Amino acid sequence: MDHTIQAQHKRLVSLLCDACPWRVHQRPNQAPKSGSKARTARKAATALVCRAAAAAKAPKIHPAGGDAKNQDHKLFDEAFISVRSGNGGRGEIAESGKGKMVKNYKYKPGGNMSKQIWLPNGEPACGANGADCVLVADEGVDTLLHLHKRKQYVAPNGANGNPAMGSAGPKTRHRDRPSTLPVVIPVPLGTVVKRKGTGRPLGELMHPGQRLLVARGGQGGLGVTSPAPIHRQHSAKRAESLEAAGAEDIPVEDTNWKVDAQGGAGEELGLQLLLRVVADVGIVGLPNAGKSSLLAAMTRAAPQVASYPFTTLMPNLGVMGAGEATLDDAAPPVLVDLPGLIEGASQGRGLGRMFLRHLRRTQAILHVVDGAAEDPAWDYWCIRSELQLYNPEYCQRPHLVALNKMDLEDAHVLRDEIHASILTAAQRMQEAGAGESGAAPAAPVAILDVSAQSGEGIEQLAGAVRDLIGFVPASSMLDDDSSFPSQLQW
Numbered sequence: 001m002d003h004t005i006q007a008q009h010k011r012l013v014s015l016l017c018d019a020c021p022w023r024v025h026q027r028p029n030q031a032p033k034s035g036s037k038a039r040t041a042r043k044a045a046t047a048l049v050c051r052a053a054a055a056a057k058a059p060k061i062h063p064a065g066g067d068a069k070n071q072d073h074k075l076f077d078e079a080f081i082s083v084r085s086g087n088g089g090r091g092e093i094a095e096s097g098k099g100k101m102v103k104n105y106k107y108k109p110g111g112n113m114s115k116q117i118w119l120p121n122g123e124p125a126c127g128a129n130g131a132d133c134v135l136v137a138d139e140g141v142d143t144l145l146h147l148h149k150r151k152q153y154v155a156p157n158g159a160n161g162n163p164a165m166g167s168a169g170p171k172t173r174h175r176d177r178p179s180t181l182p183v184v185i186p187v188p189l190g191t192v193v194k195r196k197g198t199g200r201p202l203g204e205l206m207h208p209g210q211r212l213l214v215a216r217g218g219q220g221g222l223g224v225t226s227p228a229p230i231h232r233q234h235s236a237k238r239a240e241s242l243e244a245a246g247a248e249d250i251p252v253e254d255t256n257w258k259v260d261a262q263g264g265a266g267e268e269l270g271l272q273l274l275l276r277v278v279a280d281v282g283i284v285g286l287p288n289a290g291k292s293s294l295l296a297a298m299t300r301a302a303p304q305v306a307s308y309p310f311t312t313l314m315p316n317l318g319v320m321g322a323g324e325a326t327l328d329d330a331a332p333p334v335l336v337d338l339p340g341l342i343e344g345a346s347q348g349r350g351l352g353r354m355f356l357r358h359l360r361r362t363q364a365i366l367h368v369v370d371g372a373a374e375d376p377a378w379d380y381w382c383i384r385s386e387l388q389l390y391n392p393e394y395c396q397r398p399h400l401v402a403l404n405k406m407d408l409e410d411a412h413v414l415r416d417e418i419h420a421s422i423l424t425a426a427q428r429m430q431e432a433g434a435g436e437s438g439a440a441p442a443a444p445v446a447i448l449d450v451s452a453q454s455g456e457g458i459e460q461l462a463g464a465v466r467d468l469i470g471f472v473p474a475s476s477m478l479d480d481d482s483s484f485p486s487q488l489q490w
């Protein structure tokens with residue numbers, strides 16, 4: 001703490017800090033003695049804060065560096081939260097033999113029936129189950145950023161069966177266990193849920209509205225009737241007399257009924273949530289290749305487009321032909337525009353590994369190459385190599401090459417040469433891959449000339465993307481985390 005500042009100058013005066021009771025030292029000659037400037041200076045002096053208070057007021061810096069607000073692209077796809085389900089409420093303990101005398105409506109004057117009959121009390125009420133913690137796949141949520149703002153979710157306890165036992169619960173009796181509303185945590189589609197620490201997979205949420213129970217609420221206690229006091233007295237006396245007689249087996253009072261009335265404890269656990277976007281086709285390429293422009297041209301998505309690299313920092317999703325009527329009931333393909341990848345992305349350069357993992361659920365890949373770049377074939381080779389290094393299986397998926405910016409003169413003139421060089425690069429990759437263990441990388445299904453700006457070739461590209469998804473073998477869509485326990489899914 002920098003509350004005491006060494007007076008290196010003899011003429012330092014001390015003023016009270018505006019934010020804490022400490023004194024702050026200031027040179028008097030900094031403030032003029034009279035006039036309007038002096039008034040302003042005096043005002044400034046009263047708003048003076050010591051360095052420690054100013055530091056406390058300063059915006060929080062994220063451990064990863066920089067302003068937390070600008071870290072969204074580093075935090076959007078991973079979050080750690082803790083959840084706690086509610087304890088079960090206690091069951092009601094009714095005393096046996098309790099009831100009341102009520103009027104007997106069947107009584108007829110002169111008859112032999114009694115005027116009043118004995119009505120025993122009703123069944124004792126059970127405690128309510130504690131509330132569950134549930135994750136639900138919400139289409140309206142795109143990222144896990146909201147889980148960085150709130151990290152702890154505590155579900156309420158179940159109400160006690162007997163309101164007299166200090167519960168805020170039902171004032172009426174419930175024979176059945178009333179349910180307590182669960183705590184619902186919305187997450188985006190494609191969220192993978194793991195146990196924090198161990199990494200044990202708990203499930204994944206893939207479909208809108210899908211729910212995953214992560215912490216089950218404790219079971220409510222049973223409503224029980226205590227043994228009649230006279231029985232307890234008898235058994236106590238019997239035990240006393242047996243003890244006095246020196247008997248070996250003395251019966252102990254059965255108190256299990258008290259345990260039954262106790263509610264079960266809830267669960268508490270830490271969760272790691274990972275988002276892997278759910279899309280059919282992943283759009284990859286170097287920064288500024290025109291990936292976002294192509295997504296905007298092919299879908300109704302409106303990603304940010306700008307002439308500088310790394311405009312896109314978080315994946316953008318777009319649905320091809322959304323709202324259009326289709327002959328078959330097939331769902332329209334979903335495209336994901338990933339942030340630009342650079343050389344070394346597979347090693348983590350430019351957050352490459354973070355973005356590359358979003359290709360895992362895609363069936364096919366669309367490589368966007370800037371046709372007006374210095375060496376388009378090298379651009380294609382570079383991205384393919386990064387995919388191969390990150391996950392060789394990505395390179396075995398069918399892919400298209402979209403040669404973008406073909407409206408530009410430079411690209412248009414060299415069209416045939418670029419096609420030939422990209423094909424050569426693909427062939428070399430295949431030859432290199434065939435030598436190594438595992439399947440060789442796939443050759444491009446087609447190289448299409450497009451211009452996201454003029455709209456040239458966009459329809460052909462859309463048709464090719466649709467065809468591409470049609471012939472994808474089902475086995476290539478398998479996820480390596482497919483061993484999720486199903487009993488937790490609702």
Ligand SMILES: Nc1nc2c(ncn2[C@@H]2O[C@H](COP(=O)(O)OP(=O)(O)OP(=O)(O)O)[C@@H](O)[C@H]2O)c(=O)[nH]1
Binds near residue numbers: 290341407452
């Ligand atoms: N002439 C021309 N310019 C294009 C075309 N497509 C995109 N551009 C321009 O290229 C620049 C980059 O476009 P983006 O769509 O932002 O590129 P990106 O690949 O998404 O870039 P990052 O998000 O940074 O990786 C923008 O200035 C676009 O206007 C095209 O077909 N023709």
Ligand SMILES: [Mg+2]
Binds near residue numbers: 292293303305311312
């Ligand atoms: Mg972009």
